[in-house]
Amino acid sequence: MVKLFVRLTPKSSVERIDGWDTDDKGRRFLKVRVRAAPIEGRANEALIAFLAKSLKLxxxxxxxxxxDTARLKQIEIDGLDEAELEALIP
Known part of the structure; x- marks a missing residue:
């Protein structure tokens, strides 16, 4: 099981992963864009669906x-470890 920090950008024209970055606290996070708007949890649902599809899980x-309502999110991925995540998302 791995915990992944994600910085989500909703209302994008495309759904994609923009790579890794580090915040001012030294936390490494993945930058992700989704088309859904941040209304009633739609962007969060789109994020989960997009990551699952990208990771083939x-x-x-x-x-x-x-x-839930912040731009920086923490996602828990069951059945995947840190090394496997790094291999899937370089």
């Missing part, structure tokens, strides 16, 4: 831990 293995 069922959506049920991903869950939003923190950041």
């Amino acid at each position: 069922p959506k049920s293995r991903l869950s939003l831990l923190t950041g």
Whole structure:
């Protein structure tokens, strides 16, 4: 099980992963864009669906831990470790 920080950009023209970055606290996060608007949890749902598809995992293995209304979110991915995540998203 791995915990992944994600900086989400909603209302994008494309859904894509923009790579890794580090915040001022030294936390490494993944930059992700989704088309959905941040209304009634739609962007969060789109994020989970997009990450699951990108990682070739069922959506049920991903869950939003923190950041429901924040731009920086923490996602828990069951059945994947840190090394496997790095291999899937370089």
